[in-house]
């Protein structure tokens with residue numbers, strides 16, 4: 001396992017200790033969340049804690065099944081105790097860019113549903129300003145070129161995300177455009193402007209949502225609260 005993977009494993013396992021018996025847990029997406037789900041499965045097996053998760057992607061749901069984490073859904077449960085998720089960038093105010101794994105829409109749903117949002121990252125995700133990572137935006141396939149054209153007026157050139165030469169289709173049947181803003185001066189303002197465009201389903205900007213960030217570095221694991 002390389003060093004970055006070890007850091008992801010360390011923060012995933014640390015985050016699993018925040019989950020208490022009886023909790024309803026939002027399960028994010030991505031390679032760091034893999035380690036969280038695995039660690040939760042181990043706690044269920046070894047400690048007998050009873051929890052239920054709502055996954056933010058088909059992939060995370062498959063991992064939950066593999067590691068024995070029981071799942072529920074929003075028909076059964078409207079509020080979650082905690083959501084734990086990865087991120088592509090985290091700024092000093094805990095504003096986030098997410099969506100590298102194309103799961104941002106469901107990730108935002110489980111983030112908003114939770115009393116507490118814990119973000120798990122290796123130190124490479126901590127930035128002074130958001131934007132070096134191209135902002136993923138989920139958009140409807142209908143007239144996607146028109147939606148991308150409107151986003152372009154906000155000063156970036158959106159790129160349709162492809163998979164095997166075809167538009168990547170999200171778990172919700174939509175497309176993703178990656179928007180290289182380079183440096184986002186006012187994340188909340190940009191989020192509002194993109195959300196106002198017809199055809200936009202959701203942005204990867206998670207504004208004022210994260211409560212705690214667990215960071216893995218060569219020095220060890222650091223927990224930062226807002």
Ligand SMILES: O=C(CO)[C@H](O)[C@H](O)COP(=O)(O)O
Pocket residue numbers: 028029030031032033085086087088097098099100101102103104107
């Ligand atoms: O937002 C996400 C998926 O949509 C992920 O949380 C984000 O891309 C981080 O992934 P990883 O843990 O693999 O670096």
